[in-house]
Amino acid sequence: MASQYEIRADFDARTIVVYQAYSPAIADAALRAGRFTAPFSFNRMTWIKPSFLWLMHRSNWARKSGQERILAVRMTREGWEAALGEAVLTTGDQAALAKAAVHVQWDPERSERGAALNHYSVQVGVGRHLIRTFAEEWVVALTDLTPQVRKAAELIQKGGAAKAQRLLPPERVYPLPKEIERRIARS
Structure with a gap:
């Protein structure tokens, strides 16, 4: 795979971290339960992103409505690779995409300030037929990164990008x- 399309992530020998932005209601319920639960929807595709900065761009550093909370979702590498093994590119055959359990798209990676970079970040859409497997078998931990996100956003806004980088x-x-x-x- 061309280096501009490599997956960059926080991972260890057994797990990988993906990020999602949620409303407070969904995030609070999930964090209380230690897993995704209502009002999280098990009936629609959920998009997971291994790029923290891409999600910061998408959620405007947790400022967009419905995306005010940022969760680090630690999932098994086995689950991650199983999902990717069923993936169809969103830019590919549309008939295959319509039937696919998992969608993959590549978007320009982002800098701390949201500028597009010259390499790409993967977004993975886990379809409704795999959502329960994702939530109940692949996810091993949920962590609320919202305070860290807010602090980093404030530092960047005040010209402290180097300090924010440490977060x-x-x-x-x-x-x-x-x-x-x-x-x-x-x-």
């Missing part, structure tokens, strides 16, 4: 199995 999760290239790499590669 950002570490991300490095995720080593994909070759068959999954081929499946999600942009042509």
Whole structure:
């Protein structure tokens, strides 16, 4: 896969962290239960993102309505790779995409200030047929990053991007199995 399309993530030998932005109601219920529960919807696709900065761009650093809370979702690498093994690119065959359990799209990665960078970040849409598996089998921990996000956003706004950098999760290239790499590669 071209280096501009590598997955960059926070991961260890067993798990990977993906990020999601939620309303306070969804985040609070999930954090209380230690897992996703109502009002989280098990009937629609949920998008997970291993790029923290891409989600910060998307949620405007947790300032967009319905995206005021940022959760780090630690999931098994086995689940992550199982999802990617079923993925269809959103830019590919639309008939295959309509039937796919998982959607993958590549969007320009973002800087702390939201500028598009010259490499891409993956977004993974887990379809409703896999949502329960994602929530009940693959997710191993939920962490509220909202206070950290707010502090980093404030530092960046005040010109302290270097200080804010220390608050950002570490991300490095995720080593994909070759068959999954081929499946999600942009042509």
